[in-house]
Amino acid sequence: NAGVTQTPKFQVLKTGQSMTLQCAQDMNHNSMYWYRQDPGMGLRLIYYSASEGTTDKGEVPNGYNVSRLNKREFSLRLESAAPSQTSVYFCASQGTGRRASPLHFGNGTRLTVT
Amino acid sequence: DQQVKQNSPSLSVQEGRISILNCDYTNSMFDYFLWYKKYPAEGPTFLISISSIKDKNEDGRFTVFLNKSAKHLSLHIVPSQPGDSAVYFCAAYKNTDKLIFGTGTRLQVFP
Numbered sequence: 001n002a003g004v005t006q007t008p009k010f011q012v013l014k015t016g017q018s019m020t021l022q023c024a025q026d027m028n029h030n031s032m033y034w035y036r037q038d039p040g041m042g043l044r045l046i047y048y049s050a051s052e053g054t055t056d057k058g059e060v061p062n063g064y065n066v067s068r069l070n071k072r073e074f075s076l077r078l079e080s081a082a083p084s085q086t087s088v089y090f091c092a093s094q095g096t097g098r099r100a101s102p103l104h105f106g107n108g109t110r111l112t113v114t
Numbered sequence: 115d116q117q118v119k120q121n122s123p124s125l126s127v128q129e130g131r132i133s134i135l136n137c138d139y140t141n142s143m144f145d146y147f148l149w150y151k152k153y154p155a156e157g158p159t160f161l162i163s164i165s166s167i168k169d170k171n172e173d174g175r176f177t178v179f180l181n182k183s184a185k186h187l188s189l190h191i192v193p194s195q196p197g198d199s200a201v202y203f204c205a206a207y208k209n210t211d212k213l214i215f216g217t218g219t220r221l222q223v224f225p
Contacts, residue, residue, distance in 0.1 A: 004157070035215075042118075042203060043158070043215035058212060090157050099146045099207050105157025 006091050006106035013081045013113045021076040021109050023091030031094040032074035036087040081113045118206050120216040133191040135219050137204035144206040149189050152201045194223045
């Protein structure tokens with residue numbers, strides 16, 4: 001049982017380059033999320049998708065775009081990477097009964113922008 | 115503006131003793147609270163939760179206490195084990211579906 005799968009695990013970009021972080025879940029969950037983790041800042045929500053076809057901004061959406069391709073997949077795109085986007089990115093999914101259903105996280109993508 | 119705060123970045127506890135991790139929040143609209151545990155190179159995993167209508171929830175060695183008047187919650191681990199060494203995040207929901215996380219506390223349990 002894979003749960004939430006994120007690719008790639010590591011990535012180094014130069015300033016101005018673009019890339020897409022991929023996330024897929026096999027738990028038939030409706031909701032999916034992208035968080036970033038930075039030292040001393042905890043986990044901050046970038047974007048989320050309550051269901052297929054819908055997306056909403058979180059706390060720190062600037063510089064990112066997302067696509068909910070289907071129920072399984074939720075991708076995060078950096079159009080023009082900046083050093084401030086150096087972080088560890090986590091994707092998560094959640095079933096119904098929102099608050100009582102915990103988030104299931106992937107193992108993260110460590111991104112460095114030089 | 116950090117709405118969920120964990121003021122202790124780290125905590126060191128001897129095996130077998132109690133670990134107490136603290137969390138404060140600023141918004142009285144938060145009504146559901148959770149604790150997540152994170153090992154290095156892995157994603158966070160759910161540990162325990164509590165609704166604002168309760169003041170205590172227990173699951174094995176883990177107990178979460180909620181003091182709404184003080185806007186404070188704590189996680190007690192008794193007895194602490196070396197495998198409990200990890201980063202612990204508290205998190206809270208308010209009247210939206212967005213889960214807000216604290217900054218995390220690194221717990222180290224030593225023999």
